[in-house]
Amino acid sequence: MPKINYQNLEKKLKFEKKNCWEIWNEEEKKKVFAFAEKYKGFLNEAKTEREAVQAGIKIVKKNGFKNLAECKSLKAGDKVYAVNHDKNLALAVMGKKPLSAGFKMIMSHIDSPRLDLKVKPLYEDESLAFFKTHYYGGIKKYHWPTIPLSLHGVVVLSNGKKVDINIGDDESDPIFMITDLLPHLAKAQMKKTLDEAIMGEELNILVGSIPVKDEKVKEKVKLAILEYLNNKYGIIEEDFFSAEIQAVPASKARDIGFDRSLIAAYGQDDRVCAFPSLAAILEAKPAERTQICFWVDREEIGSEGITGAQSIFLESFTVELLEKLKQPSNLKNVYRVFNNSRAFSSDVTAAFDPDYKDVHDPRNCAKMGYGVAFEKYTGHRGKSVTSEASAEYVQEIRKIMNDNKIIWQTSNLGKVDEGGGGTIAMYMAKRGIEIIDIGVALFNMHAPMEISSKADIYCAYLAYKAFYK
Ligand code: MN
Ligand code: MN
Numbered sequence: 001m002p003k004i005n006y007q008n009l010e011k012k013l014k015f016e017k018k019n020c021w022e023i024w025n026e027e028e029k030k031k032v033f034a035f036a037e038k039y040k041g042f043l044n045e046a047k048t049e050r051e052a053v054q055a056g057i058k059i060v061k062k063n064g065f066k067n068l069a070e071c072k073s074l075k076a077g078d079k080v081y082a083v084n085h086d087k088n089l090a091l092a093v094m095g096k097k098p099l100s101a102g103f104k105m106i107m108s109h110i111d112s113p114r115l116d117l118k119v120k121p122l123y124e125d126e127s128l129a130f131f132k133t134h135y136y137g138g139i140k141k142y143h144w145p146t147i148p149l150s151l152h153g154v155v156v157l158s159n160g161k162k163v164d165i166n167i168g169d170d171e172s173d174p175i176f177m178i179t180d181l182l183p184h185l186a187k188a189q190m191k192k193t194l195d196e197a198i199m200g201e202e203l204n205i206l207v208g209s210i211p212v213k214d215e216k217v218k219e220k221v222k223l224a225i226l227e228y229l230n231n232k233y234g235i236i237e238e239d240f241f242s243a244e245i246q247a248v249p250a251s252k253a254r255d256i257g258f259d260r261s262l263i264a265a266y267g268q269d270d271r272v273c274a275f276p277s278l279a280a281i282l283e284a285k286p287a288e289r290t291q292i293c294f295w296v297d298r299e300e301i302g303s304e305g306i307t308g309a310q311s312i313f314l315e316s317f318t319v320e321l322l323e324k325l326k327q328p329s330n331l332k333n334v335y336r337v338f339n340n341s342r343a344f345s346s347d348v349t350a351a352f353d354p355d356y357k358d359v360h361d362p363r364n365c366a367k368m369g370y371g372v373a374f375e376k377y378t379g380h381r382g383k384s385v386t387s388e389a390s391a392e393y394v395q396e397i398r399k400i401m402n403d404n405k406i407i408w409q410t411s412n413l414g415k416v417d418e419g420g421g422g423t424i425a426m427y428m429a430k431r432g433i434e435i436i437d438i439g440v441a442l443f444n445m446h447a448p449m450e451i452s453s454k455a456d457i458y459c460a461y462l463a464y465k466a467f468y469k
Helices: 006-013 026-045 049-062 187-191 220-233 237-242 268-282 313-324 331-339 354-359 391-403 425-429 454-468
Strands: 079-084 088-093 103-109 114-125 128-136 149-156 162-167 205-208 243-249 254-256 262-265 290-296 342-346 372-375 408-410 434-439 450-453
Touching: 026 049, 026 262, 026 268, 026 454, 049 079, 049 088, 049 149, 049 268, 049 290, 079 313, 088 268, 088 313, 103 268, 103 454, 114 149, 114 220, 114 237, 128 220, 128 243, 149 237, 205 220, 237 243, 262 454, 268 290, 268 342, 268 434, 268 450, 268 454, 290 313, 313 331, 342 425, 342 454, 372 454, 391 434, 391 454, 425 434, 434 454, 450 454
Parallel strands: 103 290, 103 342, 342 434, 372 408
Antiparallel strands: 079 088, 088 290, 114 128, 114 243, 128 205, 149 162, 149 243, 254 262, 262 450, 372 434
16 A cells, blocks of 8 residues: 555645735735725715616726617627616626527625614704615614714705715715614613613714804794705705715724734725726627626615616516517517526625634634635525525536636535525526625724725636636
């Protein structure tokens, strides 16, 4: 019997995560950091789904994508974009094969947890004016008082004119803030659970304090704010009903650490996947199959609504592509397209946080800086409310990753029965599309500032490019 070299055997047989920074040379690190700068620029420009779509259109137009609505016909190699209600962006690079051979799609979401203004938000209390809010998505409410907030969104006036709101992010702008109790008087508050310390109805944003000078007016500060809004934007109080205004952290994306290896920013779930998927399709060479990059909205509240992943925008987009390709656009063929398609649900996962080891399964969770993370299934409690990628599909994807030398890792969101979460994957699976979750692992997910690793973002970008090839 020849002597076995167990070190070689270990290399051959064991499946270990690899730290990107230990693998890359200086030249590669430069590319990683340069990509991160572009990503940070996008984050600062795109704090809401509407802003993400606007920023996305600007980028793709510069890169030769045409508005699908304006194209009379399509052929292989054409690059098009389509927009749904200002909150979804779909991009396609037309393949050489008929669309019924299936597309390769990367779908991510561009909505993030935040505070939405209520439909009648403005009120006055003790000579101060406030906006009432209703939080959107899964937040820890105690995160939101005392941080600088900016306001973003649109107001549609009764005459139909649409007014853009974007105030608080420019250095010269005022910011807005939710107050909190001083520790000196917080004895009772400090005994409450984190869940109860700050209640939803207490997430009220301070917006002003100077009254109008008129003894007969009852709410003088509220009227002064209305007067300001009317002069500046033409808004009357009823217009808030036909508005979508979101309060988000006023901070810009920043580097973390002496080595600048990490990024802190608002809304990285899921723009940390949306941006690399866009970057990847910009560089995608027309291939056999059509390549699609698809940004959805409303993932954080269950993908409901006309701009969520459960909406029919994917169907209508597919039908429009088929019609303009002069290929059958009946339901049968649409389903054939879906059944032959391959997709990534590109969304974030939780990174193993050494301060909170107890909630993770360390053998199965993603590590910061160890590459793009694959999640075979999400959900909670006995794999409920999730799709699961098949063994066959996982093999296909694993091969693409390894053939292209992508640094990747597997991931699971938390210990069994610890909690859980979902993504848009199950809504694509329902349509017959093979799909797997893949994305960047975060710390502080859903907090006002989330943390990502520049290494993982770059790996996501490389993985998406490899998938499109
Ligand atoms: Mn997400
Ligand atoms: Mn989320």
